[in-house]
Amino acid sequence: MPLYKTITPNSQTTVKIWKITESYKDLMDKVDLKPVALERVLGMKSELHQRGFLSVRHLLHQFGYTDSDLYYDDYGKPHLRDGKQISITHSFNFAAVIISDLIVGIDIEKQRSKIAIIAKKFIEYEFNYLDGGSVNYIRHLTIIWCVKESLYKLFCTPGLSFKKHCLVIPFADNDLETVAWIDYESKKYRYNIHFLEFDGFTCAYAIA
Known part of the structure; x- marks a missing residue:
């Protein structure tokens, strides 16, 4: 199983990252899905999205959960039936999952130059310290x-709003x-943020 990395930022929180190397068939053969999840994955047009969806279920297994332990509220936010906090990304x-006793959020993105084209849509305050000419832009x-x-x-x-309501300190x-x-x-709500980079990807997670 390609569990890529496990991170424990504090005693109440664990992050697990999965590198998706398996085929859709291999991922599907080794996971049990509840009917609504099976219907959802079969309805996905992109195999990349299917593999991401299934790898999250494999990550749940790494935490000791099954797909049946996971549900979503009316806003699309995932929850665990035992009351633990969870956030998911691929x-x-x-793919990555963070589980905690605290309120958490996580995201993974591939580093691509086209993000500069949309920067003005999600950044305002941060332009005060960003250097558009930097090799690290x-x-x-x-x-x-x-x-x-x-x-x-x-x-x-x-x-x-990313642009109006969310501010990232330099x-x-x-x-x-x-x-x-x-x-x-x-x-105003303050959050501690951790981030890491690997294989041309960035992962960040917020902990309340």
């Missing part, structure tokens, strides 16, 4: 996107953590 050939944009996506998953509130090239804020409806 991108191309990587794409890396930094990807980190910020992952941080904001993890905040969005954690907060799970309709109307939350970080250095060699940093592996930072602080981020959600400023929403006259209230």
Whole structure:
């Protein structure tokens, strides 16, 4: 099983990352899905998405859960039946799950230059410290996107804007953590952020 990495940021939280090397058939043969999940994966048009979906179920097994332990609320946020907090992500050939007693969010993204084209759609405050001419510009944009996506998953509130409501505090090239804020409806929420890079991908997770 290609469990790529396990991270324990604190005693209440564990992150597991899966490198998706198996075929769709191999992943499907080794997992039990409840009917609604089976219907969902069979209805996916992209095999890449199918493999991502199935690899998340294999990650659940690594934590000691099954697909039946997972459900989604009306906002699409995943939950575990035992009350533990969970967040899920997959991108191309990587997937990750974070489980904690605390409220958490996680995201993985492939580092691609086209993120610079959409930067103005998700960044405002951060332009004050970003250097558009830096060789690390794409890396930094990807980190910020992952941080904001993890905040969005954690907060799970309709109307939350990456650009208007989510702020990522400056970080250095060699940093592996930072602080981020959600400023929403006259209230401010502070989150500790951890991030890492591997194989041309970025992963960030937020912990309340």
